[in-house]
Amino acid sequence: MEVKVDLHLHTTVSDGRLTPSELVKYTAAQGLEVIAVSDHDITDGLDEAYATVQEYPNMTIIPAIELSTAVPDDEVHMLGYFIDYDDREFQNMLDNFREGRLDRGQLMVNKLSEYGMNIEWERVLEIAGEGSVGRPHVALALVEKGFFKEPRDAFDEYLCNGGLAYIERKKMTPVQGIEMLSKVGGAAVIAHPARIVGLDEMLGDLKKAGLAGIEVFYAKYSAETISWLYEMSVKHDLVPCGGSDYHGLGNTGEQVPGSMGPPMESVERLKAISDDIRKGPTRSGIPTS
Numbered sequence: 001m002e003v004k005v006d007l008h009l010h011t012t013v014s015d016g017r018l019t020p021s022e023l024v025k026y027t028a029a030q031g032l033e034v035i036a037v038s039d040h041d042i043t044d045g046l047d048e049a050y051a052t053v054q055e056y057p058n059m060t061i062i063p064a065i066e067l068s069t070a071v072p073d074d075e076v077h078m079l080g081y082f083i084d085y086d087d088r089e090f091q092n093m094l095d096n097f098r099e100g101r102l103d104r105g106q107l108m109v110n111k112l113s114e115y116g117m118n119i120e121w122e123r124v125l126e127i128a129g130e131g132s133v134g135r136p137h138v139a140l141a142l143v144e145k146g147f148f149k150e151p152r153d154a155f156d157e158y159l160c161n162g163g164l165a166y167i168e169r170k171k172m173t174p175v176q177g178i179e180m181l182s183k184v185g186g187a188a189v190i191a192h193p194a195r196i197v198g199l200d201e202m203l204g205d206l207k208k209a210g211l212a213g214i215e216v217f218y219a220k221y222s223a224e225t226i227s228w229l230y231e232m233s234v235k236h237d238l239v240p241c242g243g244s245d246y247h248g249l250g251n252t253g254e255q256v257p258g259s260m261g262p263p264m265e266s267v268e269r270l271k272a273i274s275d276d277i278r279k280g281p282t283r284s285g286i287p288t289s
């Protein structure tokens, strides 16, 4: 089946390597019709993406974001779709998260030097550009200096969660993430959930808190994992979502946009959920506000 939808994509405003405009052109060339620009803790790529998509009348962009939340000993990424990203309070919170990324990035650079890997924090900032600084930018600086062959190698021992140079930063809980997204009309979707310990129980809890969907058709997942996650989506009445999580970092075997994605029906379901959120809380289907 031809892939028409990719709900998970990054650009240069966070840790992707294509500008929003380049991403739109690339995904259009890959035959995609609906894409979500879902950068980490930032929405600054959306205006440029919208400007470029004018050249592609058959293509639609969903305003999205990927938030990092935490549970004890693990990280849970929460995607949000159809968000009102102009909201001031929402943007203030994102500003705060990005500030936390700066402090923590610097501390990771210090930590790396303790292991004899000296990179300049200034260089990391240069690679990251104006937007949201993340571990992949540190990884790129390490590769540039010849400490690793590819960015992902820097994660194996050093930058992965709990790794030798990993530094924690303050994060919301998944429920707080869902609430933050709901306030701006966003349908919350749990990202790449396959390795989360206790997923089944967590999904039950998060569904009660307003979780709308779960990534199922995630490009890095095997057919077995996808069918298990699909069952989870049915069991918990969650919209099955997914995409490539494309970054363009230059890692071997990186999945590209168009390689995997959910059906168009999932987009329609997310939109309907977002519309419902905007109508406010309902009792027996009747809006109370």
Ligand code: AMP
Binding pocket: 015, 040, 068, 133, 134, 135, 136, 151, 152, 155, 156, 160, 161, 247
């Ligand atoms: P950050 O937002 O700084 O926490 O960095 C998260 C990003 O780092 C993810 O979106 C991935 O691009 C990348 N990443 C996280 N863990 C790994 C890993 N184990 N291997 C390769 N890349 C990873």
Ligand code: ZN
Binding pocket: 010, 015, 040, 134, 136, 247
């Ligand atoms: Zn990333």
Ligand code: FE
Binding pocket: 066, 077, 191, 192
């Ligand atoms: Fe993620």
Ligand code: FE
Binding pocket: 008, 010, 066, 245
């Ligand atoms: Fe991602």
